[in-house]
Amino acid sequence: MKLLFEKSVKGRRAIQVDNSDVPTTININSDFLRKNSAELPELSELDVVRHFTALSRMNFGVDTNFYPLGSCTMKYNPKVCERIASYPGFAHLHPLLPQLRMGGMLTQGALQVLYDMDIFLREITGMAGFTLQPMAGAHGELTGIMIMAAYHRNKGNKKTTVLVPDSAHGTNPASAAIAGYKVVVVPSDDNGIMDIKALKKLINNEVAGLMLTCPNTLGLFNSHIKEICDLIHSVDGLAYYDGANLNAIVGKARPGDFGFDIVHINLHKTFATPHGGGGPGSGPVGVNEKLVDFLPVSVVVKRDDGTYALEYNRPKSIGYIAPFYGNFAIILRAYVYILMLGKEGLGKVAENAVLNANYILAKLKKHYKAASENICKHECVFSPTDEMLQNGVHALDVAKSLIDRGFHPPTVYFPTIVKEALMIEPTETESKETIDEFIDAMIEIAEIAKTEPEKIKQSPITTPVCRPDETAAAKNLDISFHI
Amino acid sequence: MPFISNTKEQQRDMLAEIGLTMDKLFSDIPKDLRAGEFNLPKGLTEHQVRDALAEIAGKNYINLTCFLGGGFYDHFIPAAVYAIISRSEFYTAYTPYQPELSQGTLQAIYEYQSAICRLTEMEAANASLYDGGTAIYEAVMMALRITGRNKVIIDDSVNPIYRVMIDSYTKNLSIQLEQVNCVDGQANRDEIYKKLDDDTAAVILQNPNFFGCVDDFSDIAEAAHKKGALLIVSCYPVSLGILKTPGAMGADIVTGEGQSLGMPMSFGGPYLGFMATKMKYIRKMPGRIVGQTKDKLDRRSFVLTLQAREQHIRRDKATSNICSNEALCALTALVYMSLLGKEGLKETAQLCADKASYAYHKLTAIPGVKAHFKQKWFFNEFVLDLPCEAADVIARLIEKGFAAGFPLSRYYKNMEKSILICVTEKRTKQQIGMLAESLEACL
Structure with missing residues (x-):
């Protein structure tokens, strides 16, 4: 499809800018002005609307197709949350208002949302306090590691390493590294969960902490989780809970009760805010009692008279990690979602997410190689069978073939500890009928792979493009349009 | 139960198929680690929640x-911006890992990168960062990687909110931050040049600065380059409708807050961090980048590219830990720029x-x-x-x-x-x- 820039027609306009009601004054030295106008496209409003509508139709989203992308929790995003986020009382609120004298009184509604959300998340995770500022999961990780570093600095601990399992999301080692720590990898055992013996060997006084998802990226809950946290604490390390997979246990168990010191939550996963094609997300970080003083500023507090205020003066705080209060409109959506679920709905989320995943596991393990046949939590991981692989049908081919059958593929080639991984996370919002159709498609692909593997390798044929050349893209780099 | 599709009967059938009870499905969580009742309010209907939130929204003063x-x-935000970004094919999708299903998002990001390059007169832009402040932090980290140095000079008329953020992020790292006070609203050349030495990785300036004053940093760019240091400029995108661009000044990394490009203020977010640089530094840049290529049938296609920089491939050696960014906000900015033209x-x-x-x-x-x-x-x-x-x-x-x-x-x-x-x-x-x-x- 043509680019916006290729559709541009000289002199065409969409939005009419207001006529000036003040005199035009030359208030800027010409040396400070740009010589040529920015070469933005010249289009009508219809051109623009039609262009983007056409683009949107080249996308799969949760609203158009089943999207079982493992570890991404692509659940339904309720429309009411979108509606409420657009209420003028929220959308038109300037973030600097609370910094004016008595300005907090101008934003009591927004502060109430932030305060309540903090309380809700404490209850849901079993932590003592939250910051809602991190703007994505990885941003939460970095914030959490900064809190970890502040804790050790404050105690005079000389710690240099952070332990990360080999099955971890890539953001874990990356976050620890950019915060200044050396990353040490803990291997998984044959069952795909953290090898406690290996962990014990790696525990020493250098260890600042451990980052762990639980359940892990294989969808397995580690029954030794409390023992692992205790081990880390034995060297005054901190246990960090990566909440990317919280949807598996939300309303059923709390990371704080397992012994974790720091937790981040992906509101865009567990709490149903839209993924936006790659953000905006929100990654609140919760900590236990001993770390509360290190949380970023500002913090919303409730005064005795029932009003809300922002507290800035916290001497041990790691400081500002976001300009204001986080991705407020995303936090607001998640708040609405929690209000609607209520206490009775919360546990149903995990129950149905886990039910759907185990149903897929039970139905597909005869047709694909399951990474683990034990009960899983929110997701399950398969690989093509040896026979499929011998026929040249790989995880990627299965994925592309699913596309032609109207499904977004699972996450492929992750976790890396499983060869040819297909990581499937159905979420609780999908129905049995949809999941049955997906299972049928997976089985059909497995069958065709045995007899006519070439057919699978041709996929996808129903999409605007088919297997774009990624090597060429990196080699002949074209990342900006030139005339 | 809201948002759960399966009926009780279906749940029972599925459990029968699995051969386990619901309780058994959670038997891997030790009993003593299972939660009791949660102290949360009773669930609300959509009608109730909309009323409740309308009341809360009413406590915010937006009529000043x-x-x-x-x-x-x-x-001002044109109505078409909201109409377009409200298409759920955009907002309910995720990171375009499967290019065949994401050509809409991918082409839009490519167009966004192109628009940012044209606006700033730079050669290469990424798909977005969280906000204008974290964008400066990422630019600092990038400058350290490029130069192998650890001293950074920052003008005190860079948004003070961003300066305190940089302080927080660099606390655990061995970075030497040197602040220079501006003079009469202009960057203080004398002081900057005094501090600029062979250990300097970057000079950070903002235009217009926090006080609204405009400047031309061409001379500072030249001086920085002579010392092997980079110039990082944070800018206000709407101002680039008329102001001299960071690219024309010789900036090496350009960042900024993109909120002014069609995003409501929403009490602080979501906003948009943008970043652009010179082509020669592209492999050191953080964040997603979309490139144009061809598919099997020689059709124009867009894909995520240079992924070897990123955390999901390079793990602890990645240029950044960023994964989810602000894709929908980047789309917003692109639509806004297209409508204004x-x-x-x-x-x-x-x-x-x-x-x-x-x-x-x-x-x-x-x-x-x-x-x-x-x-x-x-x-x-x-x-x-x-x-x-x-x-x-x-x-x-x-x-x-x-x-x-x-x-x-x-x-x-x-x-x-x-x-x-x-x-x-x-x-x-x-x-x-x-x-x-x-x-x-x-x-």
Whole structure:
């Protein structure tokens, strides 16, 4: 499809800018002005609307197709949350208002949302306090590691390493590294969960902490989780809970009760805010009692008279990690979602997410190689069978073939500890009928792979493009349009 | 139960198929680690939640006439922006890992990258970062990687909110941050050159700066390059409708807050961090990048590229830990820029500058109100000195219906009487006149 820039027609306009009601004054030295106008496209409003509508139709989203992308929790995003986020009382609120004298009184509604959300998340995770500022999961990780570093600095601990399992999301080692720590990898055992013996060997006084998802990226809950946290604490390390997979246990168990010191939550996963094609997300970080003083500023507090205020003066705080209060409109959506679920709905989320995943596991393990046949939590991981692989049908081919059958593929080639991984996370919002159709498609692909593997390798044929050349893209780099 | 599709009967059938009870499905969680009842409110219906939130929203004051800026601006947003980004094919998708299913998102990001390059006159842009502040932090990390040095010089007229953020992020790293105070609203060349040495990785400047003053950093770019250091410029995208671009000044990394490009203020987010650089530094840049390529049938295609820089491949050696960014906000910015177009953005920027200039003259005509700086080159914000404490006056003007500006004493010493006033294209001559009247009455 043509680019916006290729559709541009000289002199065409969409939005009419207001006529000036003040005199035009030359208030800027010409040396400070740009010589040529920015070469933005010249289009009508219809051109623009039609262009983007056409683009949107080249996308799969949760609203158009089943999207079982493992570890991404692509659940339904309720429309009411979108509606409420657009209420003028929220959308038109300037973030600097609370910094004016008595300005907090101008934003009591927004502060109430932030305060309540903090309380809700404490209850849901079993932590003592939250910051809602991190703007994505990885941003939460970095914030959490900064809190970890502040804790050790404050105690005079000389710690240099952070332990990360080999099955971890890539953001874990990356976050620890950019915060200044050396990353040490803990291997998984044959069952795909953290090898406690290996962990014990790696525990020493250098260890600042451990980052762990639980359940892990294989969808397995580690029954030794409390023992692992205790081990880390034995060297005054901190246990960090990566909440990317919280949807598996939300309303059923709390990371704080397992012994974790720091937790981040992906509101865009567990709490149903839209993924936006790659953000905006929100990654609140919760900590236990001993770390509360290190949380970023500002913090919303409730005064005795029932009003809300922002507290800035916290001497041990790691400081500002976001300009204001986080991705407020995303936090607001998640708040609405929690209000609607209520206490009775919360546990149903995990129950149905886990039910759907185990149903897929039970139905597909005869047709694909399951990474683990034990009960899983929110997701399950398969690989093509040896026979499929011998026929040249790989995880990627299965994925592309699913596309032609109207499904977004699972996450492929992750976790890396499983060869040819297909990581499937159905979420609780999908129905049995949809999941049955997906299972049928997976089985059909497995069958065709045995007899006519070439057919699978041709996929996808129903999409605007088919297997774009990624090597060429990196080699002949074209990342900006030139005339 | 809201948002769960399976009926009780279906759940029972599925459990039968699995051969386990619901309780058994959670048997891997040790009993003593399972939660009891949660202390949360009872669930609300959609009707109830909308009423409840309408009431909460009503406690926020949004009817003040806004002369408050400080890096976050009340610009006009065309209706088509919201209509387009509300297409759920965009907002319910995720990171375009499967290019065949994501050509819409991918082409839009490619177009966004192109638009940012054209706006800033830079060669390469990424798909977005969280916000303008974390974008500067990422630029600092990038400059350290490129130069292998660890000293960074930062002008004190870079948004103070961003400066405190950089302080937080670099606390556990061995980075030497040197702050230089600006002089009469301009970057302090003498002080910067004194500090600029062979250990300097980067000089960080902002244009227009926090005080709204505009500058041309070409000379500083040249001096930095002579020492092997980079110039990082944070900028306000709408101002680039008319202002000299960081690219034309010779900047190496350009960052900024993209909120002004079609995003509502939403009490601080979601916003958009943008970043652009020179082609030669592209492999050191953080964040997603979309490239154009061909598919099997030689059709134009777009894919995520240079992924070997990123955390999901490179793990602890990645250029950044960023994964989810602000894709929908980048789309918003692209749609906004397309709707305004080449002429519209320029006219909007000119209108901002003209109205600010009008307000400046109107307000400085009030007895006792003076311009803070001698030099008069500003875009759409300016600093005035009042005869009394600015925070008091602002509080009094709130009662008269104005968010009149920002008290600079919050971040700067000896500026108790200084107010930062912002005028966007949305403010009318009449509103400016009323502000002037009310301010005069308040003093």
